[in-house]
Amino acid sequence: MTVAKIISIDFEVAKNIVSNDDLTSILDTSDEWISSRTGIKKRHVASNDETSTDLAIGCAKKIINRAKFDPKNIDLIIASASTPEIIYPSVSCSIQEALGANNAACFDVKAACAGFIYCLSIAKAFIESNAYKNILIVASDATTKFTDWKDRSVCVLFGDGAGGALISATDNEKENSILGINLSADGSCGDYITLRTDGDSCPLADNNENYQKSAPYISMKGKDVYKFVMTKIPNELEKLMEKTGINVDKIDYFIPHQSNQRMIDALAQRLNIEDNKVISNIEHYGNMSAASIPTALREAIDEGKIKLPATIMLSAFGAGMSAGNAIIRLE
Numbered sequence: 001m002t003v004a005k006i007i008s009i010d011f012e013v014a015k016n017i018v019s020n021d022d023l024t025s026i027l028d029t030s031d032e033w034i035s036s037r038t039g040i041k042k043r044h045v046a047s048n049d050e051t052s053t054d055l056a057i058g059c060a061k062k063i064i065n066r067a068k069f070d071p072k073n074i075d076l077i078i079a080s081a082s083t084p085e086i087i088y089p090s091v092s093c094s095i096q097e098a099l100g101a102n103n104a105a106c107f108d109v110k111a112a113c114a115g116f117i118y119c120l121s122i123a124k125a126f127i128e129s130n131a132y133k134n135i136l137i138v139a140s141d142a143t144t145k146f147t148d149w150k151d152r153s154v155c156v157l158f159g160d161g162a163g164g165a166l167i168s169a170t171d172n173e174k175e176n177s178i179l180g181i182n183l184s185a186d187g188s189c190g191d192y193i194t195l196r197t198d199g200d201s202c203p204l205a206d207n208n209e210n211y212q213k214s215a216p217y218i219s220m221k222g223k224d225v226y227k228f229v230m231t232k233i234p235n236e237l238e239k240l241m242e243k244t245g246i247n248v249d250k251i252d253y254f255i256p257h258q259s260n261q262r263m264i265d266a267l268a269q270r271l272n273i274e275d276n277k278v279i280s281n282i283e284h285y286g287n288m289s290a291a292s293i294p295t296a297l298r299e300a301i302d303e304g305k306i307k308l309p310a311t312i313m314l315s316a317f318g319a320g321m322s323a324g325n326a327i328i329r330l331e
Helices: 031-037 052-067 091-099 112-128 189-192 222-246 261-270 289-301
Strands: 002-013 016-019 041-044 076-080 105-109 133-143 161-170 180-186 253-256 310-318 320-331
Touching: 002 052, 002 112, 002 180, 002 289, 016 161, 016 253, 031 261, 052 091, 052 133, 052 161, 076 091, 076 112, 076 161, 091 133, 105 112, 112 133, 112 161, 112 180, 112 289, 112 310, 112 320, 133 289, 161 289, 180 222, 189 222, 222 261, 222 310, 253 261, 253 289
Parallel strands: 076 105, 076 133, 253 310
Antiparallel strands: 002 161, 016 041, 133 161, 180 320, 310 320
């Protein structure tokens, strides 16, 4: 039986660092106000000459270099791209061109903060069906470019970065890295987090004189998002553990989406996961959307917070409302 093995994981973040104290120069806020409500102290923010695609390419190169892998052997590239600076060409095609991975098929996925897990699920399915052998997945977002910097309830939350993995086929079932995944969504909650990119219709189709174009900023109903996560995600994680036969006691580490430290703590408590098993780096990066989980995973391994081999549970949730959960095994 063919299974999927995670070969390499890495991340890239925007160059500029903006602290909570820095934000006090443009917002009526304070370090104490932000950190006490979110757990965030600073975030990486993309400049005008740094794009979501740039971050994706930088991340992809790191993944390939870490694995010492020939890009020509990649046969599929999947990018999670919810805030690209350009609709097409796709981010995945730009990655292909930058790597010289000219044998790879390419497409993008839009699942907001759950994008990395969605890509992981697609890669697992393609490999297990013998459709592809080497798949590169990259989640990249420059969310700060779509935030209203006058709205302190939203703009303080986000940071920009990319994270991803190289996944390859193996016939050795003991090397199976992706033990289980479940995906879910609830479109009835779609207005909890929104980002409109309305275009202008043809003047022959509409009277554009009276048309009010929506602001291209993220809008969020924070209390509703919190309620969704607390009611939906624990149930989804319980389903995943039941499906895989891996209970909480067998989970070595838990990496939830880095959305808000209060949410991270509350989720761990609901699942009875000990504090020393919970991986969080939101203090230094903020919410990097779909890049959050692979970034936290790579950094925790590098810093020795995760000791390998390990069984790790991942949980992501975001706009849609969409969610993705996975249990992986890294040797």
